[in-house]
Amino acid sequence: MRSNRSLVLLVGVCMVVAAATVTAEDWQQLGQRVVDLRTNPEVIKVVGDPGTFAKLKLQVTGSSLQIAAVKVYVADGQPIDVTLNKFLGAGGETTVIEIPGGPKAVQKIEFTYKKRSDDSRLPLVRLLASGQTASAKVDRAPAGNPSGGAAAGDSTLPH
Numbered sequence: 195m196r197s198n199r200s201l202v203l204l205v206g207v208c209m210v211v212a213a214a215t216v217t218a219e220d221w222q223q224l225g226q227r228v229v230d231l232r233t234n235p236e237v238i239k240v241v242g243d244p245g246t247f248a249k250l251k252l253q254v255t256g257s258s259l260q261i262a263a264v265k266v267y268v269a270d271g272q273p274i275d276v277t278l279n280k281f282l283g284a285g286g287e288t289t290v291i292e293i294p295g296g297p298k299a300v301q302k303i304e305f306t307y308k309k310r311s312d313d314s315r316l317p318l319v320r321l322l323a324s325g326q327t328a329s330a331k332v333d334r335a336p337a338g339n340p341s342g343g344a345a346a347g348d349s350t351l352p353h
């Protein structure tokens with residue numbers, strides 16, 4: 195009787211772990227940009243050939259920011275316009291942006307914004323992607339260097 199309970203418990207735990215694994219997404223950073231509050235819209239360029247992706251989102255750190263709209267430029271099609279009007283506190287993320295027609299190579303994004311804080315710190319916006327269909331990975335910016343080794347505010351990452 196005890197072994198049946200243990201078996202049922204073990205099966206239940208395995209099902210929970212399997213469900214968590216299926217729903218968890220692997221987000222990869224494609225680029226980033228320090229928002230200097232002088233350029234609007236800002237641009238994050240994707241450097242190298244990280245593959246194709248089905249989903250994107252933006253993450254803001256350092257200070258709050260309102261992302262008004264995003265324009266996604268893909269390699270084989272028209273730009274994708276997304277209206278967000280989303281206020282993001284430091285550490286916040288946009289909702290997931292689905293790429294119409296399935297995974298595509300992302301070249302760059304443009305985003306318009308409003309600074310909604312008296313905070314003097316500059317926000318850092320990261321472009322994250324999921325649903326990768328190629329095996330190539332993009333290098334991540336070194337820790338402590340939000341511009342990825344390029345000029346201040348540049349979105350390029352080392353490769």
